[in-house]
Amino acid sequence: MNFWEYLGSRHQQLLTDAYQHASAVFQCMVVATVIGVLIGVATYRSDWAGSVATTATSTILTIPSLAMIGLLIPIVGLGVAPTVVALTLYGLLPIVRNSIVGLRGVDSTLVDAARGIGMSRTAQLLRVELPLAWPPILTGIRVATQMLMGIAAIAAFASGPGLGNEIFRGIASLGSKNALNQVLAGTLGIVVLALLFDAAYVLIGRLTIPRGIRA
């Protein structure tokens, strides 16, 4: 069976895996974005808290993903839970870092002006600082998503959902006639998903970055 025949015969399973893969990454990204931006907002004003936040999230990134999932299994069990926790933690780093950098990068005279015309602290943040910091934050989200696409494949190790299952099945049966096809299908699927997500981010950028600050 060549690769195309393989795809033809297994497309049902592949599509389900791809959908679950994308869905896991998407949901974890939403959670990571909310938590990451909140951490950024809570810490960017203080030198000390800002560096603690970035160091903590960088440390998470140095843990190999396989090890991380392995460590999580005894705590949260098998299946979806370790996948979600691991993906969210990994996704945090670029988002927290870019939120802090972006919020700190807002021109201080603009913050001064916002205060000067009578904006409350919340209004300053929501109407001025976050919109101006949004382009770097969005970049962080984009980088995080691409990273999670790969890491999500490892989730199959903990019986998680997604295209990783295809790859792991292939690796487990190396030498059999479909092994290579399975690995190839899983990998290509992830690449295609990553490209689709990236295209979506370009679109989101167009729609959400105000025209006045678009490059």
Next chain:
Amino acid sequence: MPESVTTTGATPPGDPAPSGGSDETKATGATIELENLTKRYPGAADAAVDSVNMEIKAGELVIFVGPSGCGKSTTLKMINRLIEPTGGRIRIGGEDVTDMDSVKLRRKIGYAIQSSGLFPHMTVAQNIALVPRMVGWSKSKIKGRVEEMLDLVGLDPGEFRGRYPRQLSGGQQQRVGVARALAADPPVLLMDEPFGAVDPITRDHLQDELIRLQHELHKTIVFVTHDFDEAIKLGDRIAVLREHSHIAQFDTPEAILTNPADDFVSGFVGAGAALKRLNLTRVRDVEIRDYPTVTVDDPLQDIFDKLRSGKVNEILLLDKRGRPYKWLRRGDMMRARGSLARAGTLVHDTVTRDATLRDALEAVLTDNAGRVAVTGRRGAYEGVVDMQTLMNSVHELLEADRLDAMEHQHELEEQRHAQTLQAQEGGGTGEVPR
């Protein structure tokens, strides 16, 4: 604080406020009183602003001027409590605002800064609408107000409303910054070097614009600059500040120019105080001489007769609409063989009655015969100013200033003396200073 009255359907921009009625009644501004106002930054040995006392009248435009780092901005930002004072009181319109909610306070005080401070992700209209929205105006009222403000600062609403700040020139951004500061009709406007970042020509225009605006609006404006010429041009009164925001002198531009309180102030006034004084007086304030004139429509014979009558060396030839056209000297007609088109020298420079004496002097100095024609409506001839009149006027002005200053000083001394007498309660030594 009394609600300031919004004059909807106000006089169209550019129209001078109706004359008559005292200035006080027209002022929409509020008084500002600073009492022992002090700011000590954490960790600093000396106070950045040390016990400033100042009273600013309603509708007055006061300038803070002084060397870099003397505490101008700190003092200004304490008025809207962008910087919290560490001591002293602030009263606006008689109300103590030192402890009121600072966010609410700032919505009643316009604030304009260098490089405009416009939010780049909002359109011009959105920027201007910010404060009215925060104080809860209705949508339709805000829309009308945005148009009105753009008109006020001389920008066409249709063209500029939808633009983003980066699509504006520096001068236009600054205008929008001022419009935003004035949008909710605050009685007080604080400006921190608002024209510091634009080129000299644009700055000049913006200054003229501010003078016109203030003429219409009568806000209380506190304006920070380190450009003394700007201070003279704009200020009703100027506070010259030295380190720790100590007031070296707080007086009218005229008084500071002619009677600087000490070496620090004279150093700041710089060389050429008399020349700067010329900026404060207009041609309409000095004597304008009549000059013999003829018009191009007069018969040639009359022109010859006038020139030959011997009373004058030179006459001014006016064109059909009465505008200065040529200077004619006695021999000119002869040399041009009676042709008006060829005779005489073209008038290349005129001044209006609104020109400053400095402009007039400039024109007189560059004119080869040392005189300049003064024109009125549509450039029509009104008279002539020459070196002699200018010199006399300037001497008179300076002399009058000097007398004023002396009188002022005398009054102060008498006041002080009366206070001492009062303090001593009759146990006086009886020595009267002369």
